[in-house]
Amino acid sequence: MQLGSISVAATGSQIRSPIRVVDDFQFNFNIGVGAKVTSGTPTFNIEYSLDDPNAAGYTVAGATWYVATGFSALTASTGGNITVPCRAICVNVTSGTGAVTASIVQAGPA
Numbered sequence: 001m002q003l004g005s006i007s008v009a010a011t012g013s014q015i016r017s018p019i020r021v022v023d024d025f026q027f028n029f030n031i032g033v034g035a036k037v038t039s040g041t042p043t044f045n046i047e048y049s050l051d052d053p054n055a056a057g058y059t060v061a062g063a064t065w066y067v068a069t070g071f072s073a074l075t076a077s078t079g080g081n082i083t084v085p086c087r088a089i090c091v092n093v094t095s096g097t098g099a100v101t102a103s104i105v106q107a108g109p110a
Contacts, residue, residue, distance in 0.1 A: 040098020
């Protein structure tokens with residue numbers, strides 16, 4: 001099992017957190033996500049990417065990001081899961097001002 005968290009503080013729009021790399025080879029793929037607004041009034045998404053963060057020339061800005069089902073235009077703390085096999089997860093503050101922390105747990109062998 002992989003544990004981790006990512007945080008972002010924003011004073012504008014389209015501010016992406018650092019990424020959290022996940023293991024896309026886990027079977028059954030399942031990631032629990034708990035996103036907590038820690039200050040302000042941000043609107044945010046939890047997003048995932050299929051791009052390989054270990055590839056030469058990879059950049060967060062150059063990766064293609066998809067909004068995870070149930071994690072679009074959030075304005076309050078929420079929890080849910082991502083079952084689409086992916087390679088990286090981030091928090092994207094799309095508007096407002098504030099901070100968000102996402103705790104991530106990926107199921108799998110220890």
